[in-house]
Amino acid sequence: MATTPVVIPETITVHLGAPSAAAQNITVPFDEYIKNVASSEIYPTWPEEAIRANIYAQVSYVLNRVFTEWYRAQGYDFDITNSTRYDQSYVPGRDIFENISTIVDDVFNNYLTRGDAIEPLFAQYCNGTTTTCPGGLSQWGTVPLAEQGLSAEDIIRSFYGDDINFVRDAPVSPNLGGSWPGVTFRLGDVNEDVRTIQNRLNRISTNYPNIPKIYPVDGVFDSNTENAVRAFQRQFNLTADGLVGKATWYRIAFIYNNIKRLSELDSEGLTLADVSRQYPTELSEGMTGSGVQILQYFLAVVGEYYDELPRWQPAEVNGVFGPKTRQAVIDYQRMMGLPQTGVVDRPTWDALVSTYESVLRIRPVNEWLPEIAGFPEIFLVMGMRGDAVRRAQELINIIARGYPEVPPVDPDGIYGPATRDSVSVIQSLLGFPASGTIGPLTWEGMSRLAEDVEAGSRTSEGQYPGYTVGEEGTA
Incomplete structure (x- = not known):
């Protein structure tokens, strides 16, 4: 499967209401959508670098919705809503501020990614006055930073972290629509x-x-x-x-x-290394802080596996015990046969931690893969030798298990013609030029493919492995 390239859609379809509301859909040019959102959510009198930082977040937010097909994958016929409960503010027919329009023209096809991820960052943000979002961007908070002389890039990293990348001048593609090819696939199809x-x-x-x-x-x-x-x-x-x-x-x-x-929730500002398993205190509606954020993280992960619980977005792991958190606690207590108080006492906390840990046990764990996948300090080319080449060959062989068109290689640490040819095939799968040379983008793509092959091929106890097992484990 070739990796989907991140491109800027020429147009975007906006639902004028909450996702399930009977509301109108309108299709507008992407840059005009961003100009409207920026003019609706920030002030033209702010310093230019503050405006640019906010626009970076707004572009990345909507591109994440498009790239993951968040709404279309749920059966909706639009890309994003204009409900600020779920998405960004879009006001049909509003006036666009001239200076904001000029800045959007310059940066509308630039977006954010985190670390080695290819997808646009789900860039949560809030106004920073009436609402706060730990781990997200404070819109008003960008202003003093810009007044101190920080660039838009520095402002972004001050909120989202130092591992943020800026992808610039992404291509624009007309009429992306959805990913569904428009045909029904059935027995006998080959493509x-x-x-x-x-x-x-x-x-x-x-x-x-x-x-x-x-x-x-x-x-x-x-x-x-x-x-x-x-x-x-x-x-x-x-x-x-x-x-x-x-x-x-x-x-x-x-x-x-x-x-x-499930793992991307970590990348939105809350990592497992920061999660204390110790029960913080009794938690109830109206409370804020890290204990609430940990609770919400547990509910978000567990909610991906149990239909009785609501689905959460990363932006909702915000450390604020609001009505949705209370209802999620009640739903969990009902599922577990606990008193449905909406208050997290010791029995509820212990049960939730136990459920969370049971989910972790069935999540794929590749503790060794990051060690292999760490990018070497130099480009890898024909004629090179050493551990970095051997690591590349190990990645090639993992990918070859899931992609038959990729020839496996001898992991001898020598970058010869066989390694070059396999790399060229992988680059074609990724949509890159088939140069046979491994640079940062190719290495990142190889690591991602290897991780997916490992996760996709791992079986759980008693699960059918996908092939006939004969005597002594032979197929």
Whole structure:
């Protein structure tokens, strides 16, 4: 499956209301959307670097919605809403401030990423006066920083962290629409879209082991693929017909994105290393602080696995015990047979931590992969030798297990023609020029592919591995 490139859509469809509200959809040029949002949420009298920092966050926020197909994967026919409860403010027909328009023209195709991630950052932000969002950008908080002489880039990193990258001059593509190819996939089909289905189902099956693994991942819609599709459909209450039409395609995309977002919650400002397992105090509505943030993080992770609990967005892990947090606590207490008080006492906390830890046990863990995947300090080219080359070869061999078109190589630490040729194939998969040389982008893409292959191929206890096991483990 080729990695989806991040491009700027020429237009974007905005739903004028909450996601489920019966409201109008309007399609507007992307740059005009950003100008409207910026004019609706910030002031033209602010210092220019503060305005630029806010626009970076606004662009990244909406691009994350588009890139992950957040709403379309749930069956909606729009890209984003104008409800500030869920998304950014967009006011149809409003006046656009001239200086904001000029700045947007300059930076509308620039966005943020974090660390090695390719997807645009889900850049949560709030006004910083009536609302606060720990780990996010404070809109009013950008002003004094700009007045102190900080650049927009420095302001962004002061809120989101030093591992933020700025992607500039991304290409603009017309009429992105949704990712669904417009056809129903069934037994006998052979194409790259089928390979996408297979890879995503294998990744999902790591967390839902009743979905059998598909082997090989070759783009052929065979009986194993059909069985996996039926199991997925039964798991998520779809018609179990073994066909991948629009509803199943987007449901697969939605579950796939949610599973991958479990770790992305960490990247939005709350890492597992910062999470104290010690019960902080009794928590109830109206309280704020790190204890509430930890509670919300646990609820967010557990909520990805239990239909009785609501789905959370990273922006909602904000350290504020509001009505939604209280209702989520009540839902969890009901699910566990605890008194439904909406207050987190010791029994509720202990039960939630236990449930959270049970979820972690079925999440894929690749403790060794980051050690291999850390990018070497130099580009890797033909004729080189050493540990960095060997690490690259190990990544190639992991990728080859999930992508049959990638030839495996001997991990001998020598960058010879075989290694170069395998790298060229991987670069083609990633949509990069097939140079056969490993630079930062190629290394990042290789690491990502290897991680997905590892996660997609790992079976849980008792799970069908996707191939026939004969005597002495032979297929």
